Amino acid sequence: MxxxxxxxxxxxxxxxxxxxxxxxxxxxxxxxxxxxxxxxxxxxxxxxxxxxxxxxxxxxxxxxxxxxxxxxxxxxxxxxxxxxSLLIGTIQENHDLLLRVKEKYRTFLLSNNNEIHYDWITNYLKTTFEINNYDAYFEKAYFSQHMKLRKPNTNIFEQVLKDNNLDPTETLFIDDSPQHIEGAKKVGLNTLLMTEKPAQLESFLKANGIL
Known part of the structure; x- marks a missing residue:
């Protein structure tokens, strides 16, 4: 892109x-x-x-x-x-991929989350990958329960843009939910709807000119 x-x-x-x-x-x-x-x-x-x-x-x-x-x-x-029970997991390849993407772009995580899931995921990352959080994989990770905001409301996107002095015309948002994509478009973000499984994230990024 x-x-x-x-x-x-x-x-x-x-x-x-x-x-x-x-x-x-x-x-x-x-x-x-x-x-x-x-x-x-x-x-x-x-x-x-x-x-x-x-x-x-x-x-x-x-x-x-x-x-x-x-x-x-x-x-x-x-x-x-x-x-x-809806939390399945991820693969080491995606963590490696995120570090590669971070070398080329400023990267951020923006997740609708909650305390019960957050605690489960944090424990899963420690026990499965021996990492404490995603601080090394993104410039900043944002979680809705900490921000008191959630997607697809425009204010959550505006907060991330403002916090990091991001130009929406130079910023891409990737999500699997059409309603979240629509919220991002309202603040001028470029968007990609994730249509593959997370295991295919690398091929998805390559197919869309990100890598």
Missing amino acids: QNIKNIIFDYGNVIFDIDFSIAQASFQKLGITDIESFFAHKAHNQLFDDFETGAISPAQFRTGIRKAAGKPDLTDKQIDNAWN
């Missing part, structure tokens, strides 16, 4: 595999019905937005799941296991 100097990466299903269908099945086993309106890739209950923006605590999130399932006796572990 011409004129691109900066890249903002999404995390889930760009760098790291997630599977919404597994979480849907897990929530259904807990007793939640009408799962497509409660939790899906393109739409979900307000509970998830609140959790991803840090408006509610993990304890409040779990209370919301118990209420939705109609089962007040669900344990924290049952709920966390169901919620974390």
Whole structure:
């Protein structure tokens, strides 16, 4: 791509595999019905937005799941296991790739996340790859629950641009969610919709002229 100097990466299903269908099945086993309106890739209950923006605590999130399932006796572990079931993992090759991309561009991570998933991922990175976080792989990593903002709202993109003095016309945003792509376009970012699995991230970047 011409004129691109900066890249903002999404995390889930760009760098790291997630599977919404597994979480849907897990929530259904807990007793939640009408799962497509409660939790899906393109739409979900307000509970998830609140959790991803840090408006509610993990304890409040779990209370919301118990209420939705109609089962007040669900344990924290049952709920966390169901919620974390969508987290699949990543590959060392993607970490190596990110370091190569960082040599050519200013790179950033921008993820809709939450405290329960963040803790799981942090532990996974330590035990699987012996890394503590993504500080070495990006100029800065942004997570929605820390920012109190989430994609696709334009204010989260504006914050990243402002913090780092980025020109949106020179900045590329890569995400797997069409609604997030549309939010990024509203602030003038160049965009790419991730259409491959994270294991194919390198070939995706090459096919789109990034590498």
